[in-house]
Amino acid sequence: MSETPLLEYDPEEYPLELRMQPLPEPPPPFWRTPKGIGCIVVFAIAVVGAIVGGVVPSAVKKSKTGGGPGVAAVTWQSNGQHIRVYFQQDDGFVYEGAWDQGTGWSPNRAQLFQAKTGTPLAAVVFAPAQVQIHIYYVDRSNVLQEYVYNNGWGKGATLPSPNLSPITSLTAITWNESMSQQTRVYYQRQDNTLQEVVYSSTNGWSPGQSLGNLAYPGTGLGAVATSYNNVSFHIYWQANDLSLHEYIWSNTWSNNILQWSPVPASGISAVTWPDSSGNPFIRVYFENPAGTIQEVGYNGTSGWVLDPSALTDNLVSLRAPISAALWVNGDDIEIRAYAKSNSSSTHTEFTYSGSWTSDNLSF
Numbered sequence: 001m002s003e004t005p006l007l008e009y010d011p012e013e014y015p016l017e018l019r020m021q022p023l024p025e026p027p028p029p030f031w032r033t034p035k036g037i038g039c040i041v042v043f044a045i046a047v048v049g050a051i052v053g054g055v056v057p058s059a060v061k062k063s064k065t066g067g068g069p070g071v072a073a074v075t076w077q078s079n080g081q082h083i084r085v086y087f088q089q090d091d092g093f094v095y096e097g098a099w100d101q102g103t104g105w106s107p108n109r110a111q112l113f114q115a116k117t118g119t120p121l122a123a124v125v126f127a128p129a130q131v132q133i134h135i136y137y138v139d140r141s142n143v144l145q146e147y148v149y150n151n152g153w154g155k156g157a158t159l160p161s162p163n164l165s166p167i168t169s170l171t172a173i174t175w176n177e178s179m180s181q182q183t184r185v186y187y188q189r190q191d192n193t194l195q196e197v198v199y200s201s202t203n204g205w206s207p208g209q210s211l212g213n214l215a216y217p218g219t220g221l222g223a224v225a226t227s228y229n230n231v232s233f234h235i236y237w238q239a240n241d242l243s244l245h246e247y248i249w250s251n252t253w254s255n256n257i258l259q260w261s262p263v264p265a266s267g268i269s270a271v272t273w274p275d276s277s278g279n280p281f282i283r284v285y286f287e288n289p290a291g292t293i294q295e296v297g298y299n300g301t302s303g304w305v306l307d308p309s310a311l312t313d314n315l316v317s318l319r320a321p322i323s324a325a326l327w328v329n330g331d332d333i334e335i336r337a338y339a340k341s342n343s344s345s346t347h348t349e350f351t352y353s354g355s356w357t358s359d360n361l362s363f
């Protein structure tokens with residue numbers, strides 16, 4: 001199993017001008033191949049967290065200061081657009097900031113649950129009959145937990161998370177198969193490799209793939225599920241040499257080295273949408289050395305493109321977690337990205353609506 005895994009995309013439909021690397025470990029037997037995927041609706045979006053706290057090697061601790069706890073944003077459409085942003089405050093609680101089309105940001109922030117100080121955060125939303133929001137976080141015993149909105153908030157599952165790094169980030173994706181809801185959560189292990197946790201509504205939670213290349217300690221994590229032909233996942237992470245990498249699941253796992261190098265332990269987040277033919281567009285966000293958020297993109301059949309500029313001139317807090325989410329309105333793509341501001345303890349909202357602008361939020 002040390003051969004280079006090949007992507008099973010039709011190269012005409014999904015050209016790969018990217019360098020491939022073999023994964024050092026074969027898939028474990030408990031990996032469940034996504035089978036019988038029919039029409040897949042990808043509601044999910046990515047998210048990131050990066051962290052301080054716990055037993056942190058001093059070099060890493062230094063590189064993580066200023067990042068602060070995670071941030072996780074989700075969006076959905078139902079009688080207009082909705083945004084929810086999850087973040088931790090100094091009291092250790094995770095709060096929800098809410099934006100609804102027509103009313104804007106709610107002045108009140110719901111207090112949800114207590115987490116480890118500096119917890120990373122990831123969240124997904126899906127809507128089988130009514131909206132469900134699932135938040136992933138690290139509790140005060142350094143265990144991965146879920147908190148769920150399903151017609152009211154409550155504690156969800158305790159996820160299998162052996163060897164969780166005390167400075168892990170988190171990212172999560174969800175999608176609907178004909179017979180089940182599927183979720184994947186990714187975290188960093190103490191040996192700095194990445195680990196997948198698998199959820200299916202028919203089988204519950206189980207450990208997934210071990211992704212064996214060494215990541216930068218405290219790497220940001222972003223992920224998307226694209227539904228071109230069959231579902232594939234793209235997980236964005238930073239290697240020890242600081243380069244941005246992409247793990248792809250598409251019937252088999254592969255690892256691409258992308259051409260960009262975020263700052264060490266940069267926040268990383270990603271969003272995706274299909275073009276009218278179903279080709280995946282992907283946008284990945286990370287912090288560039290100037291302290292602004294850089295966007296890079298995968299344009300369907302035209303491969304990776306570097307957008308010429310950063311989102312705005314606004315500086316983000318050093319190595320702040322970043323979380324981006326989007327909605328599609330006909331031909332209109334709206335993207336929101338969130339990160340701690342450089343100048344205060346509140347967050348900046350970066351808005352793409354034809355061009356990028358930014359606002360300082362009150363939380």
Ligand SMILES: *[C@@H]1O[C@H](CO)[C@@H](O)[C@H](O)[C@H]1NC(C)=O
Pocket residue numbers: 034035036037229230
């Ligand atoms: C998608 O998945 C289905 C079911 O596993 C399979 O029959 C089909 O060939 C796949 N299509 C592509 C393009 O891989």
Ligand SMILES: *[C@@H]1O[C@H](CO)[C@@H](O)[C@H](O)[C@H]1NC(C)=O
Pocket residue numbers: 041127128176177178179180181201
């Ligand atoms: C998603 O999957 C569930 C099974 O868990 C199914 O009942 C539901 O109809 C699906 N929802 C959509 C929108 O396809």
Ligand SMILES: *[C@@H]1O[C@H](CO)[C@@H](O)[C@H](O)[C@H]1NC(C)=O
Pocket residue numbers: 297299302305
């Ligand atoms: C990539 O896609 C975006 C959004 O559709 C478009 O504005 C941009 O020109 C495209 N760039 C390339 C090189 O195809």
Ligand SMILES: *[C@@H]1O[C@H](CO)[C@@H](O)[C@H](O)[C@H]1NC(C)=O
Pocket residue numbers: 066291315316317318342343
């Ligand atoms: C914040 O931005 C200012 C410039 O506006 C810069 O001088 C300062 O060093 C930045 N602080 C941090 C913590 O990045």
